[in-house]
Amino acid sequence: MKSIFDFQLISKLLSCPKFSFCYDALHGVAGAYAKRIFVEELGASESSLLNCTPKEDFGGGHPDPNLTYAKELVARMGLGKSTPEDEPPEFGAAADGDADRNMILGKRFFVTPSDSVAIIAANAVEAIPYFSGGLKGVARSMPTSAALDVVAENLNLKFFEVPTGWKFFGNLMDAGLCSVCGEESFGTGSDHIREKDGIWAVLAWLSILAYKNKENFSGEKLVTVEDIVHQHWVTYGRHYYTRYDYENVDSGAAKELMGYLVQLQSSLSEVNQIVKGICPDVSNVVHADEFEYKDPVDGSISKHQGIRYLFEDGSRLVFRLSGTGSEGATIRLYIEQYEKDPAKTGRDSQEALAPLVEVALKLSKMQEFTGRSAPTVIT
Numbered sequence: 001m002k003s004i005f006d007f008q009l010i011s012k013l014l015s016c017p018k019f020s021f022c023y024d025a026l027h028g029v030a031g032a033y034a035k036r037i038f039v040e041e042l043g044a045s046e047s048s049l050l051n052c053t054p055k056e057d058f059g060g061g062h063p064d065p066n067l068t069y070a071k072e073l074v075a076r077m078g079l080g081k082s083t084p085e086d087e088p089p090e091f092g093a094a095a096d097g098d099a100d101r102n103m104i105l106g107k108r109f110f111v112t113p114s115d116s117v118a119i120i121a122a123n124a125v126e127a128i129p130y131f132s133g134g135l136k137g138v139a140r141s142m143p144t145s146a147a148l149d150v151v152a153e154n155l156n157l158k159f160f161e162v163p164t165g166w167k168f169f170g171n172l173m174d175a176g177l178c179s180v181c182g183e184e185s186f187g188t189g190s191d192h193i194r195e196k197d198g199i200w201a202v203l204a205w206l207s208i209l210a211y212k213n214k215e216n217f218s219g220e221k222l223v224t225v226e227d228i229v230h231q232h233w234v235t236y237g238r239h240y241y242t243r244y245d246y247e248n249v250d251s252g253a254a255k256e257l258m259g260y261l262v263q264l265q266s267s268l269s270e271v272n273q274i275v276k277g278i279c280p281d282v283s284n285v286v287h288a289d290e291f292e293y294k295d296p297v298d299g300s301i302s303k304h305q306g307i308r309y310l311f312e313d314g315s316r317l318v319f320r321l322s323g324t325g326s327e328g329a330t331i332r333l334y335i336e337q338y339e340k341d342p343a344k345t346g347r348d349s350q351e352a353l354a355p356l357v358e359v360a361l362k363l364s365k366m367q368e369f370t371g372r373s374a375p376t377v378i379t
């Protein structure tokens with residue numbers, strides 16, 4: 001890590017009185033690394049660490065770094081239902097049980113994993129010494145938002161869209177085609193190893209914060225996580241994004257829903273008629289398919305990697321069956337809308353996406369097939 005990041009600059013940030021940090025290892029293995037790296041090497045205070053003693057049962061919690069399960073951190077960052085007693089820290093992060101995934105938060109602010117990888121890629125060359133010679137390429141999984149695509153296009157970087165599953169990134173990194181990659185499922189990584197790395201992602205964000213505040217440590221106000229994300233949206237546009245998970249759905253019903261959506265794809269005019277009937281303001285579906293990937297390294301072909309409906313204005317609906325759900329089937333619905341106008345990038349995400357959500361649920365007949373009127377988890 002010392003050879004990848006500028007530890008001196010990160011230490012300056014961590015010792016700045018205006019900066020505060022909270023890291024939640026959710027009692028997973030990240031705790032051991034957090035103590036050594038954030039506290040002993042970089043000088044963060046011991047009180048920055050939350051749940052950093054690894055426990056065999058994760059202290060009875062579910063070590064998943066998201067807004068639902070990282071409850072203590074979410075509350076401390078001012079994103080919970082009640083207002084915290086103390087002013088929330090400037091920067092917060094969490095890891096999962098084996099520390100390969102991460103969640104990034106600002107004060108009262110959630111950074112989507114899709115935005116996180118795009119922002120790391122956009123700032124990597126300037127803020128992270130390991131990348132100072134340039135990026136070999138960037139990659140995202142198919143359901144991850146297209147925020148990274150816009151960065152790649154603007155910075156003229158090689159770009160890859162791969163199926164869900166880290167092995168596809170591994171192939172690209174082994175072949176020297178990719179430096180930074182990420183997934184909507186909270187995995188982010190680089191080619192320093194061929195896995196996702198939750199500690200690396202936090203150091204990458206600390207590096208960006210330190211770089212942006214380099215000339216500003218003694219200034220009135222530090223550049224915050226929220227400032228960095230808002231500035232990114234102004235430069236590249238914003239991909240409003242949400243994921244609906246329907247867990248433990250009857251497997252037969254889930255298959256039928258997916259079959260129905262594939263069959264519907266044979267007639268775009270019929271799809272558009274249905275879409276306009278649900279919400280006349282939503283733009284036209286211009287392409288619909290099942291995602292298929294030919295690996296550029298070993299030539300292997302992966303079929304049936306998720307059902308996509310692509311809209312004229314860059315919006316997308318993606319339906320996938322989870323490969324990791326434990327009971328019945330888990331249907332994941334990913335909803336995304338691109339907004340280029342800087343004046344419109346600051347809206348509430350669920351509110352901005354409401355028309356598209358309605359289209360997704362009615363078009364797929366979600367309730368009819370699954371019997372569910374609401375998803376189990378919304379991210």
Ligand SMILES: O=P(O)(O)OC[C@H]1O[C@H](O)[C@H](O)[C@@H](O)[C@@H]1O
Pocket residue numbers: 164165166183185187321322323324325332
């Ligand atoms: O299939 P899902 O439940 O959506 O899970 C998808 C995730 O599964 C594993 O954790 C893989 O390591 C990840 O790379 C992938 O994103």
